[in-house]
Amino acid sequence: xxxxxxxxxxxxxxSSDSGIASLSHSQSDSLLTLDSQPDPSSSSxxxxxxxxxxxxxxQLDTYTWRSSxxxxxxxxxxxxxxxxxxRGPVLGPLVYGIAYCxxxxxxxxxxxxxxVGFADSKALTAERRDALLNSLQAFPDTLGWAVxxxxxxxxxxxxxxxxxxNLNAQSLAATMELIQGTLDAGVxxxxxxxxxxxxxxxxxxxxxxxxxxxxQWTVTSKADALFEIVGAASIAAKVTRDAALDAWLYAxxxxxxxxxxxxxxxxxxxxxxxxxxxxxxYPGDPKTVAFLNRTMDPVFGYPGIVRFSWATVKTLxxxxxxxxxxxxxxxxxxxxxxxxxxxxxxxxRPAAGCRRAYTIKWNDEPLTINKFFSAKPKAVAVxxxxxxxxxxxxxxxxxxxxxxxxxxxxxxxxxxx
Numbered sequence: 004x005x006x007x008x009x010x011x012x013x014x015x016x017x018s019s020d021s022g023i024a025s026l027s028h029s030q031s032d033s034l035l036t037l038d039s040q041p042d043p044s045s046s047s048x049x050x051x052x053x054x055x056x057x058x059x060x061x062q063l064d065t066y067t068w069r070s071s072x073x074x075x076x077x078x079x080x081x082x083x084x085x086x087x088x089x090r091g092p093v094l095g096p097l098v099y100g101i102a103y104c105x106x107x108x109x110x111x112x113x114x115x116x117x118x119v120g121f122a123d124s125k126a127l128t129a130e131r132r133d134a135l136l137n138s139l140q141a142f143p144d145t146l147g148w149a150v151x152x153x154x155x156x157x158x159x160x161x162x163x164x165x166x167x168x169n170l171n172a173q174s175l176a177a178t179m180e181l182i183q184g185t186l187d188a189g190v191x192x193x194x195x196x197x198x199x200x201x202x203x204x205x206x207x208x209x210x211x212x213x214x215x216x217x218x219q220w221t222v223t224s225k226a227d228a229l230f231e232i233v234g235a236a237s238i239a240a241k242v243t244r245d246a247a248l249d250a251w252l253y254a255x256x257x258x259x260x261x262x263x264x265x266x267x268x269x270x271x272x273x274x275x276x277x278x279x280x281x282x283x284x285y286p287g288d289p290k291t292v293a294f295l296n297r298t299m300d301p302v303f304g305y306p307g308i309v310r311f312s313w314a315t316v317k318t319l320x321x322x323x324x325x326x327x328x329x330x331x332x333x334x335x336x337x338x339x340x341x342x343x344x345x346x347x348x349x350x351x352r353p354a355a356g357c358r359r360a361y362t363i364k365w366n367d368e369p370l371t372i373n374k375f376f377s378a379k380p381k382a383v384a385v386x387x388x389x390x391x392x393x394x395x396x397x398x399x400x401x402x403x404x405x406x407x408x409x410x411x412x413x414x415x416x417x418x419x420x
Contacts, residue, residue: 053242053246055068055150055152055239055246056152056246056250060252061251061252061253062247063156063307065151065152065153065154066152067150067180067184068150068151068152068243069147069184069188070139070140070143070147070148071143071147072147072188072190073104073143073146074144075105075108075144075145076103077190077191078191079106079191080191080193081103081104081105081106081192081193082103082104082109082192082193082195083102083185083192083195083196083232084101084102084196084197084226084230084234085099085101085181085196085197085233085236086226086233086236086237086240087100087198088237088240088243088245089240090170091285092285092291093291093309093313094248094284094308095155095244095251096153096154096155097152097170097173097174097244098151098152098240098241098247099151099153099174099178099240100181100237100240100241101148101182101185102146102148102232102233102236102238102239103146103147103190103192103232104146104147104232106193106194108146109231109232116146117231119138119231121135121138121234121235121237121238132242132245135235135242139238139239146235147190149181149184149239150181150239150240150243151177151181152244153173154307155307155308155310156307157173158173158310159310159312171201175210178210179213182195182214183214192218193218194218195220195221196222196232197222197233198223198224198225198226198227198237199226203223206222207220248284251308253307253308254306254307255307279294280293280294281294281308286313292315295309295315295319299319304320
């Protein structure tokens with residue numbers, strides 16, 4: 004099946020028995036209907052056709068995708084597993100996945116979930132993960148799954164706001180949204196297995212306090228290697244993220260010209276492949292760092308695939324352009340190095356020795372009320388006879404401190420509301 008045909012099928016909505024799934028965007032509240040369940044009997048369907056991503060529009064917002072609801076999951080007690088993919092990379096979305104099935108199917112020794120072979124997706128090859136994604140879709144009456152894909156823009160905007168929402172808090176919100184949506188759909192969840200974020204006891208306490216008391220919780224590290232249902236969730240998350248990166252559409256002008264023309268030379272084809280090579284997306288990958296250096300704009304920073312809140316991005320943008328040497332071993336001038344333009348604008352890149360990007364004020368340091376209480380008004384040198392003047396001066400300093408804190412925290416007086 005061609006990619007064009009896959010895209011056509013992806014945006015088409017059907018009212019067949021396979022059900023309809025939706026992408027609900029967190030910011031724009033737009034709705035995109037997707038064919039949620041390819042025919043499991045069609046073995047010729049390509050593994051690259053992942054139903055949980057969009058092939059025809061850039062990912063600008065966080066969205067949730069859900070498979071059709073298995074019939075048995077409304078009638079029988081079910082278990083649910085949660086895992087993520089893409090927490091560490093500087094590129095692409097962070098995807099949380101869940102999988103759920105009847106308790107009897109989960110515990111069945113032969114012919115159940117154990118025979119499918121779900122395990123930690125990070126320990127499997129890409130081909131094996133694609134095959135297991137087909138297995139996720141091969142039990143429409145027994146096994147359901149869903150993903151929440153957190154866009155790089157939403158991750159960065161949360162971490163860089165005036166009062167930051169760190170990655171752990173965003174991960175907790177994504178997990179709770181997936182579980183709550185499953186409960187709202189009528190699934191009788193009695194046990195939830197979660198791959199922990201941070202301290203397992205604290206994370207379990209936060210989750211259990213938000214849901215019905217009859218649900219049992221197992222929160223532990225490496226849960227994807229211990230429980231098959233978490234392994235299935237790991238497959239859903241990992242395959243979705245990998246497919247999103249492979250088919251990434253840039254919202255920025257001129258960034259989607261990846262395919263060479265028929266008349267392109269071999270060297271031109273190699274250039275295009277190397278230029279758009281993002282690597283694994285992890286900060287320690289030389290290919291990823293090279294991609295970040297190639298696509299940096301001194302004004303706008305990076306395209307939407309990049310998480311601006313990562314330390315790697317801060318370091319690169321605040322780094323200085325290395326000095327080049329001419330034939331005489333002297334530092335090259337602007338006329339020697341030339342003036343290279345940015346990928347999307349006519350902005351001239353900084354000269355050698357200057358910062359790679361314009362000066363940025365990062366707002367990701369948490370503000371605390373202790374900063375206000377620890378600030379002491381400046382001492383005023385006034386004689387004992389002028390005690391009243393000293394008190395007035397001290398009061399003015401305190402008022403200034405309060406006003407600054409109010410501006411930073413965005414506080415308003417009751418009368419101004």
